[in-house]
Amino acid sequence: METTKASIRQSIIIASLIFGMLFGAGNLIFPVHLGQLAGSNWLIASSGFLFSGVLLPLMALLAISITRSNGIYDLALPNGRYYALIFLILIHATLGPLFATPRTATVPYEIGIAPYLSTAANTWGLLIYSAIFFSLVYLFSNHEGKITTLIGKVLNPLFLLLLFLIFLLAFINPLGSGNTANITAAYTSHAFSNGFLQGYNTMDGLAALAFGITIITAIRELGIKKTRQISLATAKSGFLGIAGVAIIYLALIWLGATSLHQFKLAANGGITLAQISHHYLGTAGDAILATLATITCMTSAMGLVIAFSQDFHRRFPKISYRTFLRINCGLSFLFANLGLNQIIAWSTPILMFLYPLAITLIILGLLSPLFKNDRLVYRITTGFTLIPAFFDMLNALPAGLHESRLLQTLLAFAQQYFPFFNLGFGWLAFGIAGLILGLICHALKGRKRPELISD
Structure with a gap:
């Protein structure tokens, strides 16, 4: 029924x-x-x-x-x-x-x-x-x-x-x-x-x-x-x-x-x-x-x-x-x-990578009526979030892996150029910047369309 x-x-x-x-x-x-x-x-x-x-x-x-x-x-x-x-x-x-x-x-x-x-x-x-x-x-x-x-x-x-x-x-x-x-x-x-x-x-x-x-x-x-x-x-x-x-x-x-x-x-x-x-x-x-x-x-x-x-x-x-x-x-x-300790140890870095992408996706879904679900807004925001989220994942790897010279170099770069990286939020400033830029691009697209029609 x-x-x-x-x-x-x-x-x-x-x-x-x-x-x-x-x-x-x-x-x-x-x-x-x-x-x-x-x-x-x-x-x-x-x-x-x-x-x-x-x-x-x-x-x-x-x-x-x-x-x-x-x-x-x-x-x-x-x-x-x-x-x-x-x-x-x-x-x-x-x-x-x-x-x-x-x-x-x-x-x-x-x-x-x-x-x-x-x-x-x-x-x-x-x-x-x-x-x-x-x-x-x-x-x-x-x-x-x-x-x-x-x-x-x-x-x-x-x-x-x-x-x-x-x-x-x-x-x-x-x-x-x-x-x-x-x-x-x-x-x-x-x-x-x-x-x-x-x-x-x-x-x-x-x-x-x-x-x-x-x-x-x-x-x-x-x-x-x-x-x-x-x-x-x-x-x-x-x-x-x-x-x-x-x-x-x-x-x-x-x-x-x-x-x-x-x-x-x-x-x-x-x-x-x-x-x-x-x-x-x-x-x-x-x-x-x-x-x-x-x-x-x-x-x-x-x-x-x-x-x-x-x-x-x-x-x-x-x-x-x-x-x-x-x-x-x-x-x-x-x-x-494999045991609980191993599961927890390896899940943390994966979560540090996936959660920022999930958070931005959720926020975009909530705000989607404002920009009519414009794909450009999604892609710019996600693109800006993706790279710093990857660095947050590297920073959360088990202690034994941090001894690598390459990893140390990458983490030093992130600490210098990514705001809030030491707190585990290296993605935050970039994600916000991507969202703002995406919304600006969407607004500009909306203004150009009437002009094209009038021409």
Whole structure:
């Protein structure tokens, strides 16, 4: 049955779908770790984290709504078909089998199982756990039509119930005051910018672009067929779903800051979460946290593999949806067994390259009605952003690679000529300059046309 607009109930279901897709592995561990790093500056760092981890994904969904795109490819298409296809592949490779999807298995394993096994046993433990994990992900994702019911009505409420229990105990009996926690050197004077960059690690800005087609498909299955109403439903549900993510982020960051009164600065947020859970609930807390992490990471994995398979099947229709699903789940299983530390170490430089391109693309999508989606504006802005983003990627490579003389020369050049490069924003000034230049060129084109007609 076709409906003209989404009801309140339907909006909540789609919002729950968006929430379940976005909140996954990195969303549990990175906010807590940020709280420990920022200490008493946790509120300032939170504002930066929420900007890139919450506002940016919402902007991505709005950009898809405004441009009436079905996802990454359509949104990037004004830059040309080859650029759109390459960008689509890079985003889905990052969110798919290379980094984000394998991480959905390694994070709950590191939190709930690894501490109880020896180093030798962990190799086999991760192998068995990740095999079961991705087998279930494939099984649940095999039928696209059931995604709304499965995530929205079953898994999300269970996850929220488990997470609320830990938050409740922490607020009743806090570990300490977040306002008196120690601050690490990097967050003493650059808490906002470092918090913003930490938000990259969640990959939610990229994921929101990738989930566009899944969200639109789910909305259509609810009987909403008109393009305008689909756009409005996406925007409305996106705001509700991402607002829920923001509230949980703030609670997790606060937990990380207060934990410094009881625990030392940990290597990652997973260790801290395990310590907090054990402090309040003992062994039962360990079991609850392991269950919580597995559920939320599995919902996130389902969203990632479905978006990957839908987008690639759309671009390459001769290969079936299920074939792409098998490929993604199989490769994710293999890369997961490299371990969480390796996944995080190599994902950071890739994110430093892709996020600036994604941010400019989202902003261009939001502003597109102002310049009538002129391809020239897209191409000038993207061109100005591309090169400094590449240098930001080089600067984020693992420490061992920085010893290369060529790399040192390139980084010295960037430090001298790229504003904000040392803060991780070498692309920012160039991207803004490209946008302004593109808008000027568009305005000049508009003035020349009437003159040509009058002649």
